Amino acid sequence: MSTLMSGARMLLECLSREGVDCMFGYPGGVTLPLYDTLYDHPLRHILVRHEENAAFAAEGYARATGKVGVCCATSGPGATNLTTGLVDAMMDSIPIVAITGQVSTKLIGSDAFQEADTFGITRSCTKHNYLVKKLDDLPQIVHEAFYVAASGRPGPVLVDIPKDVFQAQGHYQHVTAIHLPGYKVFTEGHSGQIRRAVQLILRSERALVYAGGGIVAAGAAPELREFVERTGFPAVNTLMGLGALSSEHPNFISMPGMHGSYAANMAMSNADLLVALGVRFDDRVTGRLAAFAPHAKVIHVDIDPAEIGKNRAPDVPIVGDVKRVLARLNQALAESKESPDSTLGSARKAWWHQIRSWKEEHPLQPTTSDTEIKPQHLMAEIDRLSQGRAIVTSDVGQHQMWAAQLIRFGEPRLWINSGGLGAMGFGLPAAIGAQFARPDKLVFAIVGDGGFQMAIPELSTIMSYGLPVKIVVMNNGYLGMVRQWQELFYNNRLSSVELDCFPDAEKLAAAYGFKGRTIEKPWELSAALEAAVQEPGPYLLNVKVSPAECVYPMVPAGGAINEMVLGPPQPVAAK
Amino acid sequence: MLQIISLLLENKPGALMRVTGLLTQRGYNIESLTVARTLDPELSRMTIAVEVDSTLREQVIKQMNKLVNVLQATDLTDLPAVIRELVLVRVRTAQESRQAVLKEAEIFGGRVVDSSTEGFAIEVTGDPEKLGEFIDVMRSYGEIEVTRSGALAIGLETKKLRLQPPVPTKGATKVEETVQ
Numbered sequence: 001m002s003t004l005m006s007g008a009r010m011l012l013e014c015l016s017r018e019g020v021d022c023m024f025g026y027p028g029g030v031t032l033p034l035y036d037t038l039y040d041h042p043l044r045h046i047l048v049r050h051e052e053n054a055a056f057a058a059e060g061y062a063r064a065t066g067k068v069g070v071c072c073a074t075s076g077p078g079a080t081n082l083t084t085g086l087v088d089a090m091m092d093s094i095p096i097v098a099i100t101g102q103v104s105t106k107l108i109g110s111d112a113f114q115e116a117d118t119f120g121i122t123r124s125c126t127k128h129n130y131l132v133k134k135l136d137d138l139p140q141i142v143h144e145a146f147y148v149a150a151s152g153r154p155g156p157v158l159v160d161i162p163k164d165v166f167q168a169q170g171h172y173q174h175v176t177a178i179h180l181p182g183y184k185v186f187t188e189g190h191s192g193q194i195r196r197a198v199q200l201i202l203r204s205e206r207a208l209v210y211a212g213g214g215i216v217a218a219g220a221a222p223e224l225r226e227f228v229e230r231t232g233f234p235a236v237n238t239l240m241g242l243g244a245l246s247s248e249h250p251n252f253i254s255m256p257g258m259h260g261s262y263a264a265n266m267a268m269s270n271a272d273l274l275v276a277l278g279v280r281f282d283d284r285v286t287g288r289l290a291a292f293a294p295h296a297k298v299i300h301v302d303i304d305p306a307e308i309g310k311n312r313a314p315d316v317p318i319v320g321d322v323k324r325v326l327a328r329l330n331q332a333l334a335e336s337k338e339s340p341d342s343t344l345g346s347a348r349k350a351w352w353h354q355i356r357s358w359k360e361e362h363p364l365q366p367t368t369s370d371t372e373i374k375p376q377h378l379m380a381e382i383d384r385l386s387q388g389r390a391i392v393t394s395d396v397g398q399h400q401m402w403a404a405q406l407i408r409f410g411e412p413r414l415w416i417n418s419g420g421l422g423a424m425g426f427g428l429p430a431a432i433g434a435q436f437a438r439p440d441k442l443v444f445a446i447v448g449d450g451g452f453q454m455a456i457p458e459l460s461t462i463m464s465y466g467l468p469v470k471i472v473v474m475n476n477g478y479l480g481m482v483r484q485w486q487e488l489f490y491n492n493r494l495s496s497v498e499l500d501c502f503p504d505a506e507k508l509a510a511a512y513g514f515k516g517r518t519i520e521k522p523w524e525l526s527a528a529l530e531a532a533v534q535e536p537g538p539y540l541l542n543v544k545v546s547p548a549e550c551v552y553p554m555v556p557a558g559g560a561i562n563e564m565v566l567g568p569p570q571p572v573a574a575k
Numbered sequence: 576m577l578q579i580i581s582l583l584l585e586n587k588p589g590a591l592m593r594v595t596g597l598l599t600q601r602g603y604n605i606e607s608l609t610v611a612r613t614l615d616p617e618l619s620r621m622t623i624a625v626e627v628d629s630t631l632r633e634q635v636i637k638q639m640n641k642l643v644n645v646l647q648a649t650d651l652t653d654l655p656a657v658i659r660e661l662v663l664v665r666v667r668t669a670q671e672s673r674q675a676v677l678k679e680a681e682i683f684g685g686r687v688v689d690s691s692t693e694g695f696a697i698e699v700t701g702d703p704e705k706l707g708e709f710i711d712v713m714r715s716y717g718e719i720e721v722t723r724s725g726a727l728a729i730g731l732e733t734k735k736l737r738l739q740p741p742v743p744t745k746g747a748t749k750v751e752e753t754v755q
Contacts, residue, residue, distance in 0.1 A: 119589060123596050128643045131588070143744045148643060151742075177741035182585060182646040184739050306637035 002174075007135045008037040008166040011099065014142035015043060020070050022436055023099075024048050024057040028074020029114055030101035033166035046436065046465065049457035051078050053429035055085020055156075058096045060433025062089075063416045064391060064441075066219060068149050069096040069433060075103055076114030079121070079160070084423055086125035086156045091420025092240060093217055095154035097145050098126075104164040105133060118160045127155030135168040143175045152185040153304040154217055186303060189320030189328065197275075197299045197316045198332045202340075204273035204297075205347035207233045210256070210285075213240030213419070214278015214302060214322050216412040223326035224277065225249065230333050232348065233275065234355050236264045238285055240419045241278070243409030247388060253355060254364060257285040258555045259401040262362035262564060265553070267355050268293050269562035276300045278322045281311035282420070291560030301325045362553070362566055364405045372546040373522050375399065375474055379406035381529050382444055382472065390414065390442040393431040395451030396422035398480035401551045403446050425454030428471065432458060435467045442470070442533065449475040449499050449542075456508075462538045463512045470532045471540045475502060475518075476547045484550045488565075489557075505542030516540035577703060579651040579658060579728045580636060582621040583736070586612060590644040594621065597638050603627050607660075607725030618646065624703075624726045647736055655731040660703040661724040664710060667694040668717045676716050683709040 005013070011034065015023070022044040027035040038045050048054045051073040058069030073082050079100040089096045103112040119131040128148045130141045138161070145157040201207065209231075215224050221244055228235050228251040235245050236256045245252050256264035268274070274296045279285070286292040289311055300307075300314035301322050308317040318325055340348065366380035379402045386392065388410030394400040394417040409415045416434055418426035431445035447455070452473045462469055483497040509516025514537050519528045525543070532539040553564040584590050591610060598605055606624040613620050627635060632650060639648035651658075668676050673695075680687065680697045683705070689696035694717065699709050703726050713719050 120592065123589070123592055124600055129589070147742065147744065175744050177743050179741040180643055181738040183643045184640070184737060304641070306634065306641055310634055310637075 002171045004169050004171060006033065006037065006166065007138055007161070007168050007170065008034040009041075010135070010138055010170065010172050011142060011161065011166070012037060012041050012043055013172055014139050015070065018068065018143070018146045020068070022046055022061070023070035023072055024054040024061070024433065025072030025099075026051050026054055026074070026078060028078050028101060030075045030103055030163040031072065031078075031166070033163065034072070034101065045072075046432075046461070048429065048432070048461050051081035052084050052425070053432070053455065053458050053461075055082045055096065055098060056088070056423075056426050056429035057433035057436075058098075059085060059089050059094050060393060060416055060430030061437040062094050062096050062433075063430070064413050064434040064437040066217075066413065067095075067437075068146055069094070070099070071096060072099040074101045074114065075118065076116045078114075079118040080116055082158075083122060083125050084421075086122055086158065088418055088421040088423050088426065089156035090125060090127065092418070093154050093213060094156070095149040096156045097149050098156060098158040100158060100160045101166070102131065102160045102162040105162045106164070108162065118158070122158045125156070126158045129158040129160065131160045132162065132165050135165050135170040136173065138165065139173050139175050144178050144180065147178045148180070148183065152183075186305060186319045187321040187324055189301065189318040189325040193316050193318045194325065194328050194332065197318060197329060198336065200273055200297055200299060200316060201231060201275065201329070201333065202336060202338050203344070205344060206271050206351040207231065207273040207275060208267050208271040208296075209233050209235035209245075210238070210268070210274050210276045210279055211235055211241045211244045212238040212277065212279030215241055215244035216278075218278060218303070218321055218323040219412075220278070220323035220326055221245070221412050223323055223330060226330050227326050230330055234267060234352065236260070236267065238279055238282070239404055239417065242404060242415040243412040246410045247408035248410060253359070255404055257282075257561065258287065259405065259551050259553065260285075260561070261359075261364050261405065262553055262566065263355055263358035265555070265561040265564060266358045269560070270354070271296045274298045276314070277326065278302060280307045285561075286311065287555045287559050287561035287563075291562075366406055369522060369546065371522070373520060373525055373543055375402050375476065375545040375549050376406060377522060377525065378472070378474055378543050378545060379403050379446075381526050382446065383407045384526070385529055385533055386442070386444070388414075390444055391416060391431075391434050391438060392444045392446055393417065393427040393434060394446045395424050395427040395448055396481075397424070397448050397451070398476070398484065398549075398551050399446055399448045399474040401481075402474075424448075424451040427451060428455035428458050431469045431471070432461055432465075432467060435469050436465075443468070445469055445471045447471065447473055448480060449473055449477065449502050450479045453499070453502075459509070459512045459540070463514055467538055468536060469538050471538065472529075472532070473505070473540070473542045474545055475542050476545050476549065477502070478547055481551070487550065488554075502542070505540050509538075509540040514538045514540070516542065518542040518544065520544035576652070577658060577726065578625050578627065578632060579656065579726060580623045580625060580632075580639070580648060581651050581656075581728050581730060582623070582639060582648045583613070583646045584619055584621060584642075585644040585646070586617050586619045587644055590619070590642075591621070593642050593644060594623070594639055597635055597642075598623075598625065598627075601631070601635065603635075607723070609725045609727050622726055622728045646738065647734070649730060649734055651728050651730050656728050657731065658702060658726050658728045659700055660706055660726050661698065661700045662706045662710065663688070663696060663698055663722045664713050665694065665696045665720040666713045666716055667719070672716050676713070679709075679712050679716075683712075685709070
């Protein structure tokens with residue numbers, strides 16, 4: 001029979017049964033019983049330097065593997081520090097389970113030391129959350145938490161556990177089933193809608209596949225590849241979907257949206273059919289919604305029924321797991337006897353021809369200079385070293401957009417960034433999580449000088465665990481994206497965006513015990529990056545890039561995505 | 576036009592907060608809200624009266640349906656439904672108008688639940704708009720105090736309740752392995 005154990009041990013038992021091999025956390029007063037149990041437990045605890053980064057690292061782990069990431073924090077400030085990571089995971093549909101300590105049940109609501117209403121605070125930061133009031137409920141809740149986090153549209157789930165529940169003694173109750181009658185997971189698409197989708201697919205002249213993070217979450221990259229090859233359709237991957245279709249694939253155009261490529265945005269605007277797969281018609285992709293893809297019929301496949309019709313009313317809505325729906329679409333297309341007649345065939349050829357000429361007219365080109373390092377040059381060099389195989393994490397801002405534009409990703413789960421929430425300070429801790437998840441992989445943390453300074457404490461974690469993360473700071477001395485907007489839309493009144501006094505990277509890294517270097521000349525770049533990659537341990541490469549560079553193309557706020565500003569100095573609006 | 580959302584949800588701590596949170600985070604006010612147990616004590620029926628633009632209401636209801644604790648959220652605004660509310664009115668009235676007050680209460684199908692020399696306490700149930708009229712009438716007789724229950728609604732069409740069947744756990748299979 002089962003043995004008597006403490007709540008803390010029971011929690012670890014549940015985590016082990018869920019296949020958790022490491023969790024990222026930070027101890028505190030009410031989690032003392034948990035950390036005491038961890039002392040001689042095989043589950044690996046990774047001590048980060050700030051709870052927010054525990055959540056980001058758990059996300060990095062989850063994003064790199066598809067497994068549920070786990071983070072842990074104490075009550076009060078520990079829990080509140082987690083919230084940014086929870087919202088980030090919520091926005092990007094990343095499965096993580098957060099364990100927080102809470103003051104003892106008797107003290108809840110008494111303004112006890114380090115008490116915060118974690119359950120209330122995280123209501124809107126999580127897909128679901130729990131407060132464990134008694135030990136008997138713990139196993140059911142923890143297994144439910146993992147199920148909810150990973151199933152359907154994934155997301156963060158928080159389990160708040162009071163100190164006395166950690167301390168109480170009880171028997172582990174076998175949890176054989178999750179019974180959540182109200183939690184509906186839609187997996188199979190509607191057959192009738194799938195048939196209608198096939199009809200549209202067979203007849204379209206100017207189709208475009210618009211694939212997003214849902215493909216990555218569903219593990220549907222093989223089905224997506226089969227789909228584009230079967231149909232011959234061109235495809236764009238959103239920021240969250242980069243790698244869903246390999247950047248090397250001949251049907252891949254690039255990323256659409258506010259800083260998407262000219263070809264991707266023009267294709268969106270001129271398509272007669274959008275096959276939207278695991279996407280949410282985010283404002284950064286669509287620009288002015290009323291002018292988005294005005295000629296296109298829309299097939300929208302998503303596992304979340306609330307996404308269907310939220311921003312764009314689809315002609316064919318399909319609620320379901322995009323992996324299964326694509327498999328059925330592929331099968332139906334394989335069985336279809338209809339083949340494009342000559343009119344349709346030549347229309348499709350013309351469409352491809354048009355897309356290729358858009359690509360040639362305004363390619364995403366890595367600008368270089370003889371005197372200074374252009375940020376695009378930096379990304380192109382990282383791309384050269386990665387060859388579509390390295391994991392690349394980023395924060396939010398200019399460096400993120402240039403990385404997304406210029407670095408190739410051969411498969412899903414290589415590109416890890418804070419997409420929906422746009423959280424600075426994400427890239428470095430996410431790289432920690434990703435490196436733990438994929439020790440075999442080369443991991444670049446590409447961060448800006450702003451975001452890097454938000455995450456500096458984690459240099460200590462990186463060194464402490466000997467993680468060979470290659471930190472590349474794209475240092476332009478500014479909060480670059482904010483500066484870009486001030487420059488373009490606020491009469492160049494640069495307000496609180498200059499970041500002076502950046503620390504000496506070599507000394508900073510040395511202070512933590514690893515190597516670092518600052519470079520500013522273009523001829524130093526490739527050798528410096530190669531040296532960083534060759535270094536067996538972590539490396540901090542501070543790359544001073546031209547400070548005035550802006551990300552182009554750019555769709556100004558409220559603009560239609562075919563109204564791109566293609567570059568300085570004379571902004572030219574596309575037709 | 577009264578906009579009514581009817582929800583069937585698990586009777587669990589936090590369930591109410593999750594539902595109302597979806598409205599408050601979008602900056603919508605809740606006109607009224609009632610919640611009580613159903614025949615099954617583990618479930619509650621909630622009726623919310625709101626004022627939200629119809630496309631946004633559809634989105635909010637979809638979000639409500641996604642909540643783990645919500646079994647079903649239905650928009651009754653344009654569906655056949657009976658909507659009722661209860662109001663308790665305390666009216667202070669002069670001796671000479673007591674008869675008239677009683678007469679008015681009768682017209683609205685009200686019931687006197689307390690009577691004193693100062694006036695009456697009257698209970699009326701009915702359509703929320705009708706209750707508004709009753710309150711206006713009572714106000715004309717003197718100083719009044721009012722408590723309304725908020726709208727309660729029952730749909731007149733049976734809507735199929737889709738429930739998720741239990742799912743075996745990943746942990747569970749391992750448990751069985753270790754037990755045997």
